[in-house]
Amino acid sequence: MFKHIKDSQITISELMRPMHSNFSGKIHGGYILNLMDQIAFACASKHSRHYCVTASVNKVDFLNPIEVGELVTLKASVNYTGRTSMVIGVRVESENIQTGETKHCNSSYFTMVAKDNNGKNAPVPGIILDSKTSIRRFSRSIALQKLDKNRSNEFNASEFQLKDNLHLIENQNAKIELNNNL
Template identity: 80%
Template sequence: MFKHAKESQITITELMLPSHSNFSGKIHGGYILNLMDQIAFACASKHSRNYCVTASVNKVDFLNPIDVGELVTLKASVNYTGRTSMVIGVRVESENIQTGKMKHCNSSYFTMVAKDKNGKNVPVPGIILDSEQSVRRYARSIKRQEQAKNRSNNFKASEFKIEEHLELLKTQNAKIEL
């Protein structure tokens, strides 16, 4: 079975309140991460028609701060489908209500896994790639998976050679005392 991404896309908008802020009046990153995880869950569950869990989150860069009183809109879409997992792209934008100015705050990728009632992984419907953008997003997800595997393999404790990294560390804000 295959489904179009638009069948499970989700958008939510929420007013940012003082209770969501830190001491400088900016919205806590953790609060935004929580909203991102919720919308990724909703999108993945809608696509798979199963309960889903977060397996990983790929790269969260906070590009612009969000102020109290702004409207935050989160958009989620299935970018990739594996056998039991999905990559959900999440985009966060904020809007100043008075000026209408929009800011892109971050984009991130959540890998979600579908589970049955007993907590076992279950197959998910594939995704129909119906635009150049959907093909690009799918291909980018595959590349991100390959890069993550390479990063993990390069720094396995059993294969790590300290000599290969000491020169790199000399220019960093670190003091080596071995």
Template identity: 80%
Template sequence: MFKHAKESQITITELMLPSHSNFSGKIHGGHILNLMDQIAFACASKHSRHYCVTASVNKVDFLNPIEVGELVTLKASVNYTGRTSMVIGLRIESENIQTGEVKHCNSSYFTMVAKGEDGKNVPVPGLILDTEQSVRRFARSIKRQEQARKRSNIFKASEFKIDEHIDFIKTQNAKIEL
């Protein structure tokens, strides 16, 4: 079975309240991460028609601060489907209600896994790629997974070669005392 990404896309908008702020008066990153996890869950569950869990989050960069009183809009879409997993692309924007200024605050990728009632992974519907953008997002997800595997292997304790890294580390803000 295959489904279009648009069938499970979700958008939510929430007003940022003083209770969501940190000590500097900006919206707390943890609150935004919580909203991101919720919408990724909703999008993945809608696509798979199963309960889903977060397996990983790829790169969360907070690009612009979010102010109390702004509207935050989170958009989620399925970018990639594996056998039991999905990569959900997220885009977060804030809007100043008084000026209408919209800021891109964050983009991120959540890998979600579908679970059956027994708690075991279950297959998910594939993705119908019907635009150049959908093909690009699918291909980018595959590349990102390959790069993550390669990175994990290079720094695995059994594979790590200290001599390849020590000179570079000496140029950093660290003191090596071996």
């Protein structure tokens, strides 16, 4: 079974209040991450028609601060479907509701896994790629999975070779002081 991406896309908006701010008066990044996880869950569950859990979150860069009083809009879309997992793209924008100025605050990719009523992984419908953007996003997800797997294997504790990686530390803000036990 295959479904159109648009059928599970979700958009939510929320006014940022003082209770959401950190010590510097900006909206707390943890609060935004919580909202992102919620919308990723909703999008994945809507697509799969199953309860879903967050397996991983790809890099989150906070590009612009969010101010108290701004309207934050989160958009979620299924970018990739595997057998039981989905990559959900989440975009966060904020709007100054007095001036109408909007800014892109961050984007991230959540890998969500569908679960059946017994807690076992459940198959998910595939997605119909009907635009250049959807093909780009699907392809990007495949490429990121390969990079993650290679990175995990390369730096696996049992496989890590010290001599092969010392060059990475050169010209960095670090000092190596190894004891004789290594």
